[in-house]
Every structure is written in C-alpha cells, then in structure tokens.
Amino acid sequence: MARTLRRLTPAQGALPIIVLWALPLAASVLMLLPAIAEPDAWRQLQSHPQLWSALVLSLATGGGASVLALLMSVLVLAGLDRSRALPQLQALAAAGLALPHLAFAIGFGFLIMPTGLIARLIEGGTTPPPWVTVQDPWGLSLMLALALKELPFLLIAALAALARGDGTGRLTQERRVAASLGHGAGSVWLRVVLPQLLPSLRWPLVIVFVYGATVVDMALVLGPTQPPTLAVVIWHALNHADATVNGMGLAMTLVLTSVLAALVATTLLLLQVTLPRLRHWLCAGPSLLAAPRGMAVVTGTIAGLLMLAAILLLALLSVTPRWPYPALMPPAVTFAAWTTLGSSAAPLWLSLLLAAMTALVALGLALLWFETQPEGRDRWLIGLALATLALPQLAVAGGQYRLFLGLGLTGTLPGLFLAHLTPVAAYVLIILQGPYRAFDSRYMMAARSLSVPASTAWLQVKLSLLRAPVLTAAAIGFAVSMAQFVPAQLIAAGRYSTLPMEAVTLSAGGNRPLTAAFALCLAAPPLAAFLAASLLGRPRWR
Amino acid sequence: METTGMTFTLTRRGLIQLLAATPLAGRARAGEAWDGIVAEARGQTVYFNAWAGSPQINAYIAWVGEALQRRHDITLEHVKLADTAEAVRRVRDEVTAGRAGSADLLWINGENFRVLKAEKLLFGPFAEDLPNFALVDVAGKPTTRIDFAEATAGLESPWGMAQLTFFADGAKLPTPPLSMPELLELARSAPGRITYPAPPDFHGTTFIKQALAETMADRALLPVQIGRQAFTEAAKPLFEFLDALHPELWRNGKQFPQTQAQMTQMLADGELLVGLTFNPNEPANLVATGTLPSSTIAWQNRGGTIGNTHFVAIPINSTARQAAQVTANFLLSPEAQARKADLAIWGDPTVLDMAKLTPEDRALFTSAAAPGSVTQPAPAIPEPHGSWVPLIEAAWLERYGA
Numbered sequence: 048m049a050r051t052l053r054r055l056t057p058a059q060g061a062l063p064i065i066v067l068w069a070l071p072l073a074a075s076v077l078m079l080l081p082a083i084a085e086p087d088a089w090r091q092l093q094s095h096p097q098l099w100s101a102l103v104l105s106l107a108t109g110g111g112a113s114v115l116a117l118l119m120s121v122l123v124l125a126g127l128d129r130s131r132a133l134p135q136l137q138a139l140a141a142a143g144l145a146l147p148h149l150a151f152a153i154g155f156g157f158l159i160m161p162t163g164l165i166a167r168l169i170e171g172g173t174t175p176p177p178w179v180t181v182q183d184p185w186g187l188s189l190m191l192a193l194a195l196k197e198l199p200f201l202l203i204a205a206l207a208a209l210a211r212g213d214g215t216g217r218l219t220q221e222r223r224v225a226a227s228l229g230h231g232a233g234s235v236w237l238r239v240v241l242p243q244l245l246p247s248l249r250w251p252l253v254i255v256f257v258y259g260a261t262v263v264d265m266a267l268v269l270g271p272t273q274p275p276t277l278a279v280v281i282w283h284a285l286n287h288a289d290a291t292v293n294g295m296g297l298a299m300t301l302v303l304t305s306v307l308a309a310l311v312a313t314t315l316l317l318l319q320v321t322l323p324r325l326r327h328w329l330c331a332g333p334s335l336l337a338a339p340r341g342m343a344v345v346t347g348t349i350a351g352l353l354m355l356a357a358i359l360l361l362a363l364l365s366v367t368p369r370w371p372y373p374a375l376m377p378p379a380v381t382f383a384a385w386t387t388l389g390s391s392a393a394p395l396w397l398s399l400l401l402a403a404m405t406a407l408v409a410l411g412l413a414l415l416w417f418e419t420q421p422e423g424r425d426r427w428l429i430g431l432a433l434a435t436l437a438l439p440q441l442a443v444a445g446g447q448y449r450l451f452l453g454l455g456l457t458g459t460l461p462g463l464f465l466a467h468l469t470p471v472a473a474y475v476l477i478i479l480q481g482p483y484r485a486f487d488s489r490y491m492m493a494a495r496s497l498s499v500p501a502s503t504a505w506l507q508v509k510l511s512l513l514r515a516p517v518l519t520a521a522a523i524g525f526a527v528s529m530a531q532f533v534p535a536q537l538i539a540a541g542r543y544s545t546l547p548m549e550a551v552t553l554s555a556g557g558n559r560p561l562t563a564a565f566a567l568c569l570a571a572p573p574l575a576a577f578l579a580a581s582l583l584g585r586p587r588w589r
Numbered sequence: 590m591e592t593t594g595m596t597f598t599l600t601r602r603g604l605i606q607l608l609a610a611t612p613l614a615g616r617a618r619a620g621e622a623w624d625g626i627v628a629e630a631r632g633q634t635v636y637f638n639a640w641a642g643s644p645q646i647n648a649y650i651a652w653v654g655e656a657l658q659r660r661h662d663i664t665l666e667h668v669k670l671a672d673t674a675e676a677v678r679r680v681r682d683e684v685t686a687g688r689a690g691s692a693d694l695l696w697i698n699g700e701n702f703r704v705l706k707a708e709k710l711l712f713g714p715f716a717e718d719l720p721n722f723a724l725v726d727v728a729g730k731p732t733t734r735i736d737f738a739e740a741t742a743g744l745e746s747p748w749g750m751a752q753l754t755f756f757a758d759g760a761k762l763p764t765p766p767l768s769m770p771e772l773l774e775l776a777r778s779a780p781g782r783i784t785y786p787a788p789p790d791f792h793g794t795t796f797i798k799q800a801l802a803e804t805m806a807d808r809a810l811l812p813v814q815i816g817r818q819a820f821t822e823a824a825k826p827l828f829e830f831l832d833a834l835h836p837e838l839w840r841n842g843k844q845f846p847q848t849q850a851q852m853t854q855m856l857a858d859g860e861l862l863v864g865l866t867f868n869p870n871e872p873a874n875l876v877a878t879g880t881l882p883s884s885t886i887a888w889q890n891r892g893g894t895i896g897n898t899h900f901v902a903i904p905i906n907s908t909a910r911q912a913a914q915v916t917a918n919f920l921l922s923p924e925a926q927a928r929k930a931d932l933a934i935w936g937d938p939t940v941l942d943m944a945k946l947t948p949e950d951r952a953l954f955t956s957a958a959a960p961g962s963v964t965q966p967a968p969a970i971p972e973p974h975g976s977w978v979p980l981i982e983a984a985w986l987e988r989y990g991a
Contacts, residue, residue, distance in 0.1 A: 096991050162858035175860050177781055182844050272787050272845050274991050283789055288674040288704045290681065368879035372859035379879060387644045445678070452686040540679060540691035541638065541668030548669065555671040556642025557850020558880075 060419020064412040068472045069431055071465060075446035076438070079297055088294030097274035098299070105276040105303065106310070108186040109260025112193035116255055117248075119194065119346050120201040124209075124244075125236045126343020134581075136347065137206050141577030143199030143354045144523075147530055149264040150566030153559070154357025155192045156181050156268055157364060162372040164360065175372045181269050189270040193262065197255045198350050201248065203519060203577070204478060208247035209240070210515035210584060213487040218243065229333030236338060238329050247481035250429065253311055254477060257437045260307055277303050278439065285441040297442060304437050311433070358567075365563035384560035387553075388568060398529055398546040399572055401467050406524035406576075409472040410517065416476075417483050418505075425480055432473035443469065444533040451538055458540040466534030471524040478523055482516035515584035522580035526573035623720055626911045627661065633912035634664040637901075638676040639696035641669030642850075645874065649928070649935045657919060663912045668692065677701050680710050680904045690906035693913040697745065698899045699737045699791075703975050705902065706744055712903040714743025715914055721921035722746065726942030731971065732898040733940050738812045738974035745900035746917040749929060750938040752889060752896035752969050753799055756872035756961065757856070757863045759886040766863075767891040769803040769830060775862070776837035782862040784838045786852055787845035788982045792865060797981055799895050801827045802970050811973040820980045828988065835989065842989070857881055867897075870936030873961035877932065883960040889967035896969025898940060927953035932962075 082088065092098060127136060143151075157163050161175040170176045181188050209215070218240065225235045263282045270276050277299060284296030364370070365384050367377035416428065435443060447466055448457060456462030490512060494504035510517065535541070535548040550565035635657075641647050647667065654665035668691075670676055676695055683690055697705070705711050716722060725733050725747055733747040734740065741747075757765060766772040776783040786793035802808055804826040815823070835842025839861065846852045849865060856864040857880055866872065872887040901920060903913045919925055923946055926939040943951055958964065 096987050100991050160858075160860075162855070162860045174782075175858075179840065182840075184844060267847050272847055273843060273989060275847075286672050286674050287789075288677040288701045290678075290704075293678070369857055369881065371857065371882075381879060383644075383878070448679070449682055449686070452682060452688050457688075458691050536670070536675065537679065541636065541666075541670075542691070544669070552641040552669040552671045553644065553647075554642070555640065555850075557848060557854060558643070559854055561644065 055415075055419050057419050057421075060415050061424075064416050064428070064472070067408075067465065068412060068468060069428065071447065071450060072431060072435060072443075072469055074450050075443055075469075076434070078446035078449045079442060082290075082294045083297045083301055085291070085294045087291050088298040091291065091295040092298045092302070095280070095295070095299075097280055098277070098302075101274040101277040101280050102303065102306065104186050104271065104274060105260045105278055106306070108190045108193065108266075108270070108276060109256050109258075109262075110310075111190040112197060112259040113252060113256040115190070115194035116197040116201055117252060119198050119350065120205060121241070122339055123198075123202065123343045123347045123350075124205055125233060125241075126339045126341070127347065128232065128236050128240070128338055130340075133206070136202065137581045138578060139351050139354075140199035140202040140206070141581055142358075142574055143196070143351075144203055145526060145574035145577055146196075146354070146358060146570045147566050148196055148262065149268065150361055150563070150570060151196050151354070151357050152192055152265040152268040153364070153563060153566065154359075154361045155195070155353065156188075157360050158353070158356055159188060164356075167373045167375055171373050173373065182271055184271045184273075186271055186276065189266055189276075190259075192265060192269050193259045195350055195353055196265075197259070199354075200255065201251060203523075203581075204251040205244055205248055206581075207478075207516040207519040207584065208244060208482050208485075211482055211485070211513060213490050213512045217487070229335075231333075231335040232338040233336035234332060234334040237336065238332070242329065247485060249315070250433075250477040250481060253433060254436060254474075256311065257307055257433060261303065261437055261439060263439070281439055282441065285439060285445070293445075296439075300439055300442050304434070307437050308434075358570075361563045361567055365560050365567060368560055381560075384558070384564040387561060388564050391549075394544045394546045394549050395568075397543060401464065401545065402525045402528035402572065404464065405467045405471040405528045406475070406521045409468060409475040409524050410479075410521045412472060413475050413479050413483075413520070414517075417479070422484050425484065428476055429480060432476045435469060435473040436477075440470075440531075440533045444537045448537050457538055458542045460539075460543065463534055463539040463543055466538040467528050467531055470531065471528050474527045475520045475524045478520040479516060483513060486513060515580075518580035518584040519577075522573070522576040525576040529569060529573050619718070620720075623718075626914055630909075630912035630915040631662040633909040634666060635693045635909050635912045635916050636666050636668050636691060637694045637696070637916065638668045638670055638673070638692040639694075640671070640673055641667065642671070643935075645878075645935050652928070653916070653919065653925060656925070657912075657916060661912070661915050661919075663915060665916060673697055673701050677704055677710075680705070680906065681708060684710055684904075684906050688906070689908050690904045692904050693907040693909040694916055695902050695904060696748070696899065697902055698897060699972070700975065700978065702736050702741075702745055702900065702902065703739050705904075706739065706742070710905050711744040712905045712907060712910055712913075713745075715903065715910075716741065716743045716746035716900075716917070718743070719746060719914065719918040719921060721918050724921065724923065724941045724945045726940060726945070729942060730898065730940060730969075732896060732969065735971065736900060737897060737972040741900065745902035746921065747898050747940040748901050748920055748937075749899050750896065750940055750969075751867040751899060752869050752938075752966075753795055753865065753867060753894035754869040754872070754887055754889055754963060755863055755865050756881070756885055756887040758882055758884055760882070760884040762862055762886075765886060765888045767888065769800050769890070772863070773830070773834050773837070776834060779862055780837050781839050781841075782860075784840075784842075784845060784852065784861060785865065786847065786849050788985050790848050792849035792852075792867065793845070794978060794982060795867065795895055796865060797827070797831075797985060798973055798977070799890070799970075800830055801973070801977075801981070802895065803890070803892060804830050808970075811977070812971060814974055814976045815980065816976075817980065820977070820984075824981070824984065828984070831985075831989075853880070868936065869938060869963045869966070870930075870932055872963075873932050873959045874936045876959070876961040881961060885961040887961055887963045888965070889963060891967060893968040893970045895972060897972045923950035923953055930954060932959050 127133060158165055159180040161178040166176055221239050222235050225239050261278045263278050266276045266279050281296045281299045284292050287293055366380045366382055368381055370377040451457045451462045490508055491504055494508045530547055532547040532551040535543060535545040547569060550569060554562040650667045657663040657665050676692055680692060727733050766775045785796040788794040805823050810823055853864050855861045872885050875881040876883055876885050901917050903910055907913055926941050929935050929937045930939045
C-alpha cells in the first residue's frame, strides 16, 4: 500500500476524500441555501424574542465549558506527569469518552437535581428542596456537565499526542535539560511540555467549544428553557412541519455558525500574536514550581467519581421504573427495559458494522490525504470538517437528504454509509491533523538512509511511531459513528434500523429506564474501541 | 370561508353515503372496488411511519403487522420516528424531487396534517370509503372528521381518541383541581409544585389552549379562523390568568419543563404534584408499568378538556396505496380497536361507535377500570382552529420567553 502511496500524484491522493466526503458535504450545505435566502426566514428570525439572549447563552456555556475543561486537563496532566497512574488515567478517560453525552447528562442530572441522590442524602424530608440545580437560568449545570464530559476527550487527545513515538525521546531530553537548569517538575511541564502539546490540542479544543455551543441533547436535559440555548431554539425550528419555520431555523443556524467561526478565528489569531511574546516567560527561570500533584489527584478523582456515579446511577435507573423522593434505594427493580432492548439484535450489528467500516475508511482517506498533500492545504479540509461539526446535524442531514434523493441514494446502504462517514471523517481529520503533521520526518530520512524501502519505512517507522494518535483517531471515529441517529432516520428513511436510532425514537417517550439502558448499551462498543486503542497504542520501546 | 368549505364537504359526503347506501347496486359496486383493492394489496410492503416512543405502542404495531401478514399477505414495516414532522419533511422533499415515496402510511394529526393537506401531499380521499369507516362514531366524536378545526376530507382515517387529562398521586393530592381557577388555588397553596411544559411543546400548547377555553368570554370563537387583533382581545383573560399563575409555578414560572415526558418523570420523582397527558389511559398505563404508584388518580376538568383524534394518512407518492388502505381499514376493525383500547396493551380510546357494533364485537371491549383510570370523563372541547396556535405560541414567547 505504501509503495503505491508514494507513486500517487497529489491529485490521486486527494480525489477519494473529495469525492466521498468533501463534495457531498459541500453540496449538502449548498442545498440549504435556497431556504436561507427566503426573506421570510429572516423576518421571523428578527422578530424572535429569544434570539440574542439564546445566542449569548450558547456562547457562554460552550466557552465556559471549554475553558473549564482545558484548565482541568492541564492540571491533571501536569500533576500526573510521568506518574505510574497514567495508564489507569487513560483507561478512565476512555470510559468517560465512550459514555454518550446524553447518558452522562441523565446520570449527572439525577445526581444534582432537587430529587436527585445528593438531595436525598443531605436534605431528606418528604418534599424535595427548592434547589435550582438542573435547568438553572444561567446554564451553569449544563456548562459543568459539558466540561466534565469533555475532560476525557481532551485527556485522550493530549495523551495520544504525548505518546507519539517520534516525540517522546526528544521531549525526555529537553526535560532533562530544563531540570538540570534548575526547573522544578511543574515548571518543566509548563515550559517544555505544554508549548509542544498545545498545537496538537488546538483543533480538539475548537471541537469542544463548537460542540458545547451547539449541543442539543444535553441542553434539553440540563439547560435552561426561557430562553434555552440557541441550538435548542434551532432544533425546535428545524423539527417543525412548516417549511417557513424550518427556514428560520436555517437562518439562525447561519447566525450561530458565523458567530462561532468569527470567535474561533479571532481567538486563534490572538493566540498566534500573543504566544511568541510569551517566549520571554518561557525562557525565564529557573523556577522551582512543583508539579501540582495534589490538585491533579483531587481534580481527577472528583471528575472520575462524578463520571462513575453517573454510570452507576444510569445502571440503577435502567432497572428502576419508579424511584420517588426521598427513598435512598429504588423500591422495586424490573428488567423490562433490558428485555425490550434485547428483543432485536439486528440494529446493534448494523451499527457495529457501520462504525467499523466508516472509521477504517475515514482513517484511510485521511492518511491518503496527509501523505500526498502539502500541509498548507489542510486548512480547507479542516475548515470543512469544523463546519460539519458546528452545523446542526438536522440541517446538514436535511441538505444531504435532498442531495441523495437526486442521486437515488436515500433508503440505501451506500447512502447510509456516506451519511455516517460525514461526521466520522470530520473527527478523524481534526484529531489526526496535529499529531500527524508534527511527525519528525528525520525518522523517515534515517530509515531511508538505511536503504529501507519506502513502504516498509512508512509502515514500520512512521505508522508505528504514530500508532497512538492513529488508533485514537480511529476509535473516536468509531464512537462518533455509534452516536449517529439522524442518518438512519432521514437518509435511510427508516429502511435500516441502527441502535442509536432505536434509542432516540424510544426515548422520545421519556421512559427513563429505557433511555438509561440504551445509553449504557451505546457506551459499550466505543469503550471497547478506546480501550483497544489505548492498549495497542502503548509505545513498545518503553 | 373555512367553515363553508367544511359544510360543503360534509353535505357532499353525506350525499355520497346516502347514494351508496340505498341502491343495492351501489353497495355492490363499492364492495367490488374494495375487493379489488384488497387483491392488489397482496404482496405489498407498507412502510408505516409512526412515532415510536413507547414500547407498548411499538408492540401493538408489531401485532398489527403479524395480523396483516397472515390475513392479507401484507408486510408492515414500522419506520420508527421520534418526531412525526420529520416524515412530513421527507414526503415534501421526495415529492419536490419527483421521487417515489419512502412512506406509505403516516400516523398524524393537527399541524402535520394541516401542512400535508395544504401542500396537497396526501393521497385520497380514501378514508370514508374504507368498509370499517361505517363503524366510526362520527356523530358522537365529531373530531373523527374534523382535525384541529380542519376538515379531514377523507384524506386521513381516524385511529384513536385523545383528550387532555391530568393526573396525580391521590395519596398526596386527595381532591384534584377540576378547573383552571382551582389549579391556581392549588398552586398558591403548594408553590413550586405545579407547572406545564413550555410551548412549542405540543402538550404545553394544549395546556394553554385549555386555559384559553376556560377563561375566554366566547368559546364559539375557537373553531374559526382568528386574526391578530381579535386574538389579542379574546386572549386577554388567558394572559391575566397566566400572569397570576406563573409566580406560583415551579421555578416561579421562569423556567418550564421541556416536555410532557419530563414532567411525568418529575411527578414520579416527587418534585411535582400534577402531571398531564393526552391519552386518558396513560396514567393507568404508567401504574401498570410501575412508573407511578397505584394510588394514582386521573381526571378531566369538569367543564370539559381539549380533545382530538389521531389519524393515519397515505402520502401522495406512496408506492403501496392499496396495502396502506387495507392497513387503515384493519386498524379500524373492532378487533384491532378493542386490542388497542385494552389497558394491558396500549389503552388508546376507540374511535368506533359501540352502538354500531355487533354484540360479539362489543364484547371485545372489556375495559374494567384500573388504578389510574379516569373515573368521571368530561366532554371533549374540540381543538381551536389552526390559526390560533402560532398566535398563542408567539404571544406566550413574547411575554414569558426571555
């Protein structure tokens, strides 16, 4: 494969991803333009009383969650730097990452709401306390849940970047140099490790922000309602039967996406300008700053425990039809939800197959692109990928549906596959771009100078050294595919049933045991994928 | 104008029925035509796009599929929806693109029907030619032919009845509030324990319609088209009532649950005192599944509550129209309606007229009252004309939304 890779022209290397991913995606977005051009849509948008307050709420929850998640992950990574707990941390983070957002929201919600476990433990009494925890008007519980849920994602992305085989050796030497100059462990991490880590984390961080500002399912459970976040307003509008209301939803989408794009661009630009000024600070010292081990352990433990509590509560809720306040244990247990879930296995198999196929194909497409294209062209692809993640799924899928209708792809397996590939390839590209492009090409040169054939060098040196980020990207792709429900419903017109589609349609009835059971079931395959990726991705030479 | 159109349809329909019923030849022709449809339906697959948020409903639809396969050689595929509007958009896009339909039968009513009818996306009229339509209680349940003040015009076939119903734990609330003013009093005595879902959630809008119907001076305005100005005038008492109610509600009426399902959960968890539903049998059903305690009580406001009918319709681009009609007809059969009305199965009230059934068929409907059943049913107040809804939602959002 690698030999043929070398012989491919840039055009040949770019064609597959353009044909299978970029073009359909761009065309789907273009299909939405006629509706956005309707003046009626904009009139409705202007007169919507919640537009601006909802927009501010979206930006605040998304932005706050990103900052919080970044701070927590930096603290944990710096504190547990080179500790023996890192593999365990990776496994924990994998579990947290595998848990669907909605599942975490339900579990976390049952912890903090007025009738939740914490209230039962500390308040008691016959009526629940008037706590304003879930659905608080400021969106704080949503922000906190988002930050906690994104922490594992940032940790996994950071650990994968740090585990890159080509970088570890150099990093170790640089650390040694810094330490011999008298820097404390914390100072070494801040001045040596973090500056090399942040570029790899740039796009994952943007994902966290964009995801947080556009998430619907979590906001429906934990977010405020008057006004709700803009993503929820858009979701209601896009779900409407009336085409003019759909148009207003699309116009709002354009507003939200433009504001997000402008914010991301400004922030990146500001960082580009200000970061070099920090050189002075980076070279300062020596400082005896110690690694924040205690704080890292506390932060990590609290986050881990909350995650664990959410999972355990989900498991309990899945067998508890009724659990009234202030009972500390459910009065009765039934496995009805699991029986319903287990009654048909076909959706699970189809989902697993689709997830494995899309993750592999997306990985292949991404590698093909990175190997044949100059780095400067990445920004187009990354921009498109970020747009996919920022746009509401209903909007993208709506455009895709119209496109695929014309192509005769609706209601078919190839159509379903392409629709799953859209977000999967976007995630894989964004996750892989940083670590892959940062590869130290001198390793390849060294291999070639030892007369190793190009294909062998690529496979045994480059791919082997980049194993951790490549496998992590594939696992994330797998998990993203397992979470898709719109393609099966819209693009496949319900002809093929997937597990997430079953889960979403059944939870439309608000049956908590069923929702919890499905959420746990949806978490299992990605968890296996992440654990496999972190086991297989561990450097061999340590 | 809307009303004249409706009367015209009613008269024409009545005439056709009269003509079809009197001469034997006409009846025979109709029978022949139906036999042809049944014959053509054999071997077809019906993609039934239906909300799938309840395992009980899904199991019932699976049973319908088995029966149709056995008797008519029809394959029924339940395309599970979280939101019916999605099927509406799909049909619209398909018809615009000139493609064959992916849906053959839709479970709809209200707004979704109004849009599909207005955009001419429905096949028919077919509903009133179905043999079992003769059993429908069109006189006692006028909403079987008038969907949210919109004439069904034979474009959808009635399937089940719905009526706004409240429920609570009788152990905590022995005397339920039987009107909106009584609900306000209850909210005052138990601040923070009463609420309703925020519109545009369907149940939230219905709660407001109910308050509107109970507070407005002239209820005769409801079934007719309304303009902005007339609305402001008619809804004045409504907003006076809501202004008084909101400070007493959960979170002082500043936040609302997102859905009726969330509200039910909050009731079950003990945070709220009163829940609401559109299926009068849902509380009994929730007792049966263990979600609510057996002390649950259900009631309808004494002056009546908003009621409607849900239907099945066939998209104009369906490729299995015959089988879809046979399915709609089977759904109207006493056997299917009785099973659907059974609390242990689904508990969805029938659209049929018991007086029109044979004694054997009538015997199929053996619904004993169960814990959580409505003990004193109240009359149904027909849904307001569709023009009220956007005005209600906009005015509500304006006042309480931000």
